[in-house]
Amino acid sequence: MAGQIVDVHHHIIPKPYKDELKKAGVSTAGGFPIKDWVPEDSIKMMDELNIDVGVTSISEPGTMPLKKRHAAKVARKVNEYQAQLKKDYPGRFKSFALLPMPHVKESLKEIEYALDVLKLDGVGLYSNYGEEFLGNDKFEEVMKLLHEKDAVVFIHPSASEKEFVPPEYIPTDFIEEFTFNTTRAANNLILSGTLERYPNIDFILAHAGGVLPYLEWRIDETLKTEQYILKDPLNRVDMIMRKDKGGFVKELLKHPIRYTKMFKNYAHIVRRWSSLSQPAAYYIRKFHYDTALSTGDSTFASIKEVTDISHFHFGSDAHFAPDRWIAEMEKNIKETDYFTDKEKQQIFSTNAVELLNKHNN
Structure with a gap:
């Protein structure tokens, strides 16, 4: 185990998958061209960078550009490819299954096949499928089945909607x-x-959780305030709105239909928020985080504040991050003063081995 590196964020680009994207008119992921790839590319890269095991997954867009039945066929083809990859290179690869999301019925079938028949090591999901983010009610059955399967789930970001206009x-x-x-x-x-309803799922967030650790206080206090109001809504809303209660009532009367729709939606949100038994910080602590493109000391400090070391895992973002960046990420972890030598080895391999064993024994 000493010196071993397990990479939980190791993208592969099987030719059959890339060919299907090309037919659909897709040639980029995250704004960059999707490169050609063969298994030997991973083995060479891993050997050069001292990575012992790559946990394979498919970067976005996955099967999102494809129609339902076609998406299901491509996901099945990719997962069978990953299963064969594990057989062809014993001990070098583990795999997160690709699902034909956002198609729920087809995804449920693929979860059963990928985990029970192919014996893949977990499931890969994207942060969002168009405008529908994980946590959306539409995906409830998927989460329920993943909970029943005691699955580890790797969450990778997906591109923004076309309507989003980035800064110049x-x-x-x-x-x-x-x-x-x-x-x-x-x-x-x-x-x-x-997370409250399906505690058996262990989620790994790519790229150190984005900015989630940095926003912990803001999210936590927002939830605490809302839950405080919900314990005695009539009196506590009245207390908060007292300074401009008249203006608020006038605004409601001015746009009754708009506010009726808003409050109907808000009532559903309130029911869900009310169901949480713990503060937001508790759930943030439950997530696992990978190091891909996120190995600065500022990130290490944030991660140490919001979770324990057992929830931090090495991730490379192969084959989208350049090899020299991956080498730099390894160097950053080895040289930082934020972790002890034992903790560094946990990040590099021990944590991932224990997490995957927990869900696959």
Whole structure:
């Protein structure tokens, strides 16, 4: 075990998958071209960077550009490819299954096949499928089955909607928007009560959880305030609104239909928030976080504040991050003063081995 590195964020790009994307008119992921890849590329990269095991997954867009039945066929093909990869290179690969999301019925079938028949090691999901983020009620059956399967789930960001207009000097989602979508998904999983209802799932957040650790206080205090109001809504809303109660009532009367719809939606949100038995910080602590493109001391400090060391895992973002960046990430972990030597080895391999064994024994 000493010196071993397990990479929980190791993308592969099987030719059959890339060919299907090309037919659908897709040639980029996160704003960058999708490269050609063969298994030997991973073995060479891993050997050069002292990575013993790569946990494979598919970066976005996955099967999102494909129609339902086609998406299911491609997901099945990719998962069988990953299962064969594990057989062809014993001990070098583990795999997170690709699901034909957002198609729920097809995804449920693929979870059963990938985990029970192919014996893959977990499931990969994207932060969002178009405008629908993880935690959306639409995906409830998927989360329920993953809970029943005691699954480990790797969450990777997905690109923003086409309508999103980035700042003029930030041309690609890769730079920052990716991380924001991961944050949105994680927070939605918390506030929707998904983590509360399905505690058997261990979620790994790519890229150190985006900005989730940094926003812990803001999210936690928002939830505490809302829950405080909900314990005695009539009196506590009255107390908060007292200064401009008349103006608020006038605004309601001015736009009754708009506010009726808003309050109906808000009532559903309130029910979910009320179901949480713990503060938001508790759920943030339950997430696992990988190091991909996130090995600065400021990130290490944030992670140490919001969770314990057993929830931090090495991730490379192969084959989208350049090899020299991955080498730098390894160096950052080895040289930082934020972790002891034992903790560094936990990050590099022990944590991942224990997590995967927990869900696959």
